[in-house]
Amino acid sequence: MKVEALIFNIITLFCFIAAAVYGFWAKEPIGTTALVLSGGLTGLIGGFFWFVSRRIDPRPEDRKDAEIAEGAGELGFFSPSSYWPVAVAASAALLGLGLAYWYAWLLVIGVVALLLTIGGLLFEYYVGQNATQG
Numbered sequence: 001m002k003v004e005a006l007i008f009n010i011i012t013l014f015c016f017i018a019a020a021v022y023g024f025w026a027k028e029p030i031g032t033t034a035l036v037l038s039g040g041l042t043g044l045i046g047g048f049f050w051f052v053s054r055r056i057d058p059r060p061e062d063r064k065d066a067e068i069a070e071g072a073g074e075l076g077f078f079s080p081s082s083y084w085p086v087a088v089a090a091s092a093a094l095l096g097l098g099l100a101y102w103y104a105w106l107l108v109i110g111v112v113a114l115l116l117t118i119g120g121l122l123f124e125y126y127v128g129q130n131a132t133q134g
Helices: 002-028 027-053 083-102 106-124
Strands: none
Touching: 002 027, 083 106
């Protein structure tokens, strides 16, 4: 996690320096605001990675003396196929259309669809404590 924290913190520093230079040179508030907000968001992610890296054991990527073979093995569970991301994207697009055209009925449908599809994506592999075995 230290490598990721370093990368994001370097991007944060770049965004803040670019915002200062751009704000001084262009005197245009929108671009300066966008750069400051981008720096803040990358700083948030970099800070999270730094916070996590202090609380977990060093991974092979974080150690200078690590061998390539130490990084082998299972990385986690990844869904082999799922239609939920497509449904989330479609419901987010529906919500975006409702916001763009300011139709209240389309906003309501989009919010409900988005909540349902996010729930479906989140609980796709949830079996619960009362699930039957076999």
